[in-house]
Amino acid sequence: xxxxxxxxxxxxxxxxxxxxxxxxxxxxxxxxxxxxxxxxxxxxxxxxxxxxxxxxxxxxxxxxxxxxxxxxxxxxxxxxxxxxxxxxxxxxxxxxxxxxxxxxxxxxxxxxxxxxxxxxxxxxxxxxxxxxxxxxxxxxxxxxxxxxxxxxxxxxxxxxxxxxxxxxxxxxxxxxxxxxxxxxxxxxxxxxxxxxx
Numbered sequence: 679x680x681x682x683x684x685x686x687x688x689x690x691x692x693x694x695x696x697x698x699x700x701x702x703x704x705x706x707x708x709x710x711x712x713x714x715x716x717x718x719x720x721x722x723x724x725x726x727x728x729x730x731x732x733x734x735x736x737x738x739x740x741x742x743x744x745x746x747x748x749x750x751x752x753x754x755x756x757x758x759x760x761x762x763x764x765x766x767x768x769x770x771x772x773x774x775x776x777x778x779x780x781x782x783x784x785x786x787x788x789x790x791x792x793x794x795x796x797x798x799x800x801x802x803x804x805x806x807x808x809x810x811x812x813x814x815x816x817x818x819x820x821x822x823x824x825x826x827x828x829x830x831x832x833x834x835x836x837x838x839x840x841x842x843x844x845x846x847x848x849x850x851x852x853x854x855x856x857x858x859x860x861x862x863x864x865x866x867x868x869x870x871x872x873x874x875x
Contacts, residue, residue, distance in 0.1 A: 681810035685818050686712040689825035694834035715828040723821045724804050725762040727854045738801045743785045750793035760803040767800040816857040820850035
C-alpha cells in the first residue's frame with residue numbers, strides 16, 4: 679500500500695467510514711470522497727509548517743522585472759516547486775535579525791516574485807513534496823486529520839467529527855516543532871581557541 683493510500687485510509691477511519699480502499703484510483707465511494715481533496719490537503723499541510731523534510735535552501739535567481747521604485751532594491755523569481763516561502767538567509771548567521779522581504783506579483787500579474795534589498799540572496803522555502811513516502815509519520819497523521827475533516831460530513835453526517843478532526847489537525851501542527859527537532863541538531867559552537875587550532 680502506498681503512502682497516499684495509507685493517508686486516505688487513516689482519514690476514512692477517523693471520519694467514521696467502515697471500509698477502506700486499495701487505491702485512490704478505484705471507483706469505490708470511499709476513493710471518490712478522498713480523491714478530490716488529496717492535492718489541496720497535501721499543499722495546505724505543507725504550507726502550515728516549516729517541515730525539515732520539505733525544506734529547500736538555494737540562491738534566488740533575479741527576476742526580469744524591476745522592483746517597485748523607492749521601495750525595494752531587488753526582485754527575485756519565485757523558486758520552482760515552492761509551496762511556501764519561509765525566509766531569506768541572513769549572511770550574518772541564524773541568530774541575526776530576519777532579512778526584510780515581501781512577496782508580490784510580477785508586473786504582468788502572472789508570477790509570484792520576492793522583493794528584498796539583499797544582494798545574492800539565499801532563500802529558504804517549503805517544497806511541494808509530491809512523493810509522500812519522503813514525509814514523516816507525524817506529517818502523514820496531520821494530513822490524515824485534515825483530509826478526514828473534508829470527508830467527515832459525506833461519510834458520517836456528524837458535524838462533531840469534522841470539528842474534532844480540525845481541532846486535532848491544529849493540535850498536530852502546534853506540536854510539529856517538537857517532532858521537527860528530532861530530525862536536527864543545533865550546530866555546536868566551539869571556543870575560538872579550538873577552531874583556530
